[in-house]
Amino acid sequence: MAAFLLTPLTACFMLVIATSALRRSWLNRFAGILAATVVLASGITISVSVLADGPITALGGLLRADALSAFMLTIVGAVGLTATWGSLAARGATERRAFSYPTLVVAFLFAMSLAVLADNLGILWVALEATTITTAFLVGHYRTRKSLEAAWKYVVLGSVGVAIALLGIVLLYAATVQAGQPTLSWTLLAESGISLDPGLVKMAAGLTLLGFATKAGLAPMHSWLPDAHSQAPAAVSGLMSGVLLSVAFYGILRVQAITDAVIGPDLMRGLLIAAGLLSIAEAAALILRQRDLKRMLAYSSIEHMGIIALAAAIGGPLAIGAALLHMLGHGLAKSSIFVVSGRILAVDGTTQIGQLRSMLAQRSGVAIPFLAAMAALLGMPPFALFFTEVAIVVAGFQRGLGWVMAVAIALLLVAFVGLARHTSDMMFGKDVVPAVGRESLVRVNDRSSHGPRLPLIAALTTTAVIGFLAGPFSHLLSEAASVLGGGR
Amino acid sequence: MTDAVFAQSIGICSAVLLLSAVLLVWRRAQVTALPLLSLQGLALAGLVAVMAIDEGSIELLGLAVLVLLFKAIAIPLALARSGRGEYGGAPLINTATSLIAMAALTALAYAVSAPLSVLGTGPTIQAIPVGIALVLYGFLLLVTGRHAIAQLIGFLVIDNGTSTVAFLSSGGVPIIVELGVFLDVLLVVLILYVLTGRIRDEYGDADLDDLTELHD
Numbered sequence: 001m002a003a004f005l006l007t008p009l010t011a012c013f014m015l016v017i018a019t020s021a022l023r024r025s026w027l028n029r030f031a032g033i034l035a036a037t038v039v040l041a042s043g044i045t046i047s048v049s050v051l052a053d054g055p056i057t058a059l060g061g062l063l064r065a066d067a068l069s070a071f072m073l074t075i076v077g078a079v080g081l082t083a084t085w086g087s088l089a090a091r092g093a094t095e096r097r098a099f100s101y102p103t104l105v106v107a108f109l110f111a112m113s114l115a116v117l118a119d120n121l122g123i124l125w126v127a128l129e130a131t132t133i134t135t136a137f138l139v140g141h142y143r144t145r146k147s148l149e150a151a152w153k154y155v156v157l158g159s160v161g162v163a164i165a166l167l168g169i170v171l172l173y174a175a176t177v178q179a180g181q182p183t184l185s186w187t188l189l190a191e192s193g194i195s196l197d198p199g200l201v202k203m204a205a206g207l208t209l210l211g212f213a214t215k216a217g218l219a220p221m222h223s224w225l226p227d228a229h230s231q232a233p234a235a236v237s238g239l240m241s242g243v244l245l246s247v248a249f250y251g252i253l254r255v256q257a258i259t260d261a262v263i264g265p266d267l268m269r270g271l272l273i274a275a276g277l278l279s280i281a282e283a284a285a286l287i288l289r290q291r292d293l294k295r296m297l298a299y300s301s302i303e304h305m306g307i308i309a310l311a312a313a314i315g316g317p318l319a320i321g322a323a324l325l326h327m328l329g330h331g332l333a334k335s336s337i338f339v340v341s342g343r344i345l346a347v348d349g350t351t352q353i354g355q356l357r358s359m360l361a362q363r364s365g366v367a368i369p370f371l372a373a374m375a376a377l378l379g380m381p382p383f384a385l386f387f388t389e390v391a392i393v394v395a396g397f398q399r400g401l402g403w404v405m406a407v408a409i410a411l412l413l414v415a416f417v418g419l420a421r422h423t424s425d426m427m428f429g430k431d432v433v434p435a436v437g438r439e440s441l442v443r444v445n446d447r448s449s450h451g452p453r454l455p456l457i458a459a460l461t462t463t464a465v466i467g468f469l470a471g472p473f474s475h476l477l478s479e480a481a482s483v484l485g486g487g488r
Numbered sequence: 489m490t491d492a493v494f495a496q497s498i499g500i501c502s503a504v505l506l507l508s509a510v511l512l513v514w515r516r517a518q519v520t521a522l523p524l525l526s527l528q529g530l531a532l533a534g535l536v537a538v539m540a541i542d543e544g545s546i547e548l549l550g551l552a553v554l555v556l557l558f559k560a561i562a563i564p565l566a567l568a569r570s571g572r573g574e575y576g577g578a579p580l581i582n583t584a585t586s587l588i589a590m591a592a593l594t595a596l597a598y599a600v601s602a603p604l605s606v607l608g609t610g611p612t613i614q615a616i617p618v619g620i621a622l623v624l625y626g627f628l629l630l631v632t633g634r635h636a637i638a639q640l641i642g643f644l645v646i647d648n649g650t651s652t653v654a655f656l657s658s659g660g661v662p663i664i665v666e667l668g669v670f671l672d673v674l675l676v677v678l679i680l681y682v683l684t685g686r687i688r689d690e691y692g693d694a695d696l697d698d699l700t701e702l703h704d
Contacts (some may be wrong), residue, residue, distance in 0.1 A: 122665025123664070130672060153699075155676065156630070167650045171657065289704075
């Protein structure tokens with residue numbers, strides 16, 4: 001059983017070594033896909049095993065997978081596969097990527113897998129900091145002034161934010177030392193009922209939330225996010241937007257489960273509602289007047305993290321289950337759309353919304369997946385995000401947070417209008433002034449998808465059907481929610 | 489070690505920690521910053537060593553050596569190669585204002601540390617506000633510094649503050665986490681160092697005011 005937990009980590013680790021030592025071009029092309037596939041397969045295997053036989057531990061309890069970890073690992077794998085496969089360059093295409101690119105992508109997957117499998121807040125912290133380290137040069141990969149600026153802001157804000165979380169974790173540890181049971185294992189912290197000092201736990205809760213929220217892209221600590229996500233290569237943007245934010249939020253969920261048991265849910269609930277509403281408001285305002293496609297998608301991620309933060313504030317099996325499903329649906333749709341935007345950048349040479357017009361008529365090969373992914377992100381049925389958003393709102397009203405939900409719905413509508421308007425401009429809008437070099441007078445439809453179709457079809461189909469999947473899947477979600485004290 | 493000697497040693501080490509941070513904010517030149525960072529690392533290592541001797545803990549003693557090698561020697565040496573000169577050229581606030589801000593932050597550090605008194609009344613617990621103050625000073629350096637190296641030093645002071653709180657409040661987090669944290673911080677410093685070099689190559693100086701291309 002323990003081997004299940006070690007497989008994804010060992011595989012990623014060996015691929016890191018192999019890509020940096022061997023430098024074979026075929027290995028570099030497929031290393032990311034291979035790593036993501038192993039992570040996805042392990043995630044599914046562990047989910048099945050956990051549902052059948054309960055949590056698995058390895059390495060003397062340092063690693064542990066319950067339903068929540070298993071589900072998160074599956075998200076890491078699924079989004080990772082969409083992003084790496086979707087951005088697979090054609091064979092023989094001149095690789096402009098530095099040799100370190102595949103190594104760093106695999107190391108990034110390793111760090112995220114470690115973060116969700118560790119049963120120790122300290123290791124979780126180390127792994128989250130490692131995600132900053134592995135992605136720093138990926139953000140700055142294009143070596144332009146803009147990407148350099150993005151990388152600098154990302155590393156400084158990311159590592160300082162996470163350093164605040166470390167201070168919180170240190171205080172939590174001090175509280176356990178004082179209680180006579182020194183531990184950072186959140187299983188022990190959440191389940192054994194150690195009597196921790198409420199004053200210390202309050203401080204720890206605030207600091208840890210602040211730190212992890214920086215990494216999760218919640219306002220007002222989100223300022224690195226649009227820069228980093230717009231400057232990174234498409235696959236990396238997809239990975240960061242689609243799953244890194246969720247992994248950081250997973251840290252918040254774990255800490256919340258611990259602190260709620262000691263000081264009650266009010267403190268975390270208040271902070272999460274504030275951060276959630278602020279994130280959605282900020283995202284809505286900036287989506288409306290956005291000029292760059294990738295920045296618009298980055299703000300959409302902030303919006304979705306805000307929704308997830310509200311769900312965490314609401315609590316309970318319905319809201320938490322919906323939040324987890326939301327992470328998966330958002331991850332798949334967002335990584336797909338970032339992959340497509342990378343193809344648009346490669347073909348049209350720009351991601352400026354104002355320069356992209358009548359895509360559906362002229363580039364249906366990339367426009368159709370773009371529209372499908374955008375429909376998913378906008379929360380249109382049958383995509384999963386429709387159901388999760390409805391479930392979160394219903395749960396909010398049930399738990400007496402009606403006014404929060406009302407404000408959130410109003411803000412979401414603004415974001416919806418902004419995203420829909422920009423999308424319709426790009427897809428259906430007329431070329432007012434024909435862009436130079438785009439041969440817009442020759443109206444030949446470019447049906448090529450400019451990259452693998454299958455990963456996008458698979459990811460978006462999954463997003464579309466997953467809301468209807470009952471049985472083992474909903475069982476996994478409710479188990480994962482109950483890990484976080486979903487019964488409360 | 490008698491209680492009095494222990495309390496005095498802890499007091500001296502935390503005083504040096506605090507003083508070196510004050511001087512870092514006051515004198516913003518790389519020539520003085522690196523020895524000061526080194527001194528801060530030394531004081532932190534001394535703090536851990538004193539606690540190790542008091543508790544007779546070999547593990548803590550090993551950590552003290554690690555802190556010494558890493559924070560007092562390796563990082564300042566690495567930064568020493570990144571050039572010399574003023575790095576604070578024009579911080580957002582002048583020296584007098586930043587010293588007043590530091591006084592306020594020190595008071596704040598003692599105020600917010602009140603819940604920590606439940607941990608006990610020993611000299612280590614009483615020194616915890618020093619660690620919190622270091623974290624706040626680090627933020628001050630980070631927010632007001634307009635130069636890449638100034639922000640890097642701010643990050644290191646925040647990390648020193650967190651480590652100080654960790655050692656004083658609980659004798660350090662579990663060793664495997666501690667090692668992971670060391671490795672992460674070292675890598676972040678290296679990355680920031682490489683990026684500083686790239687910014688300098690691109691703009692001729694590592695002044696962060698030049699980084700203005702990304703905005704909404």
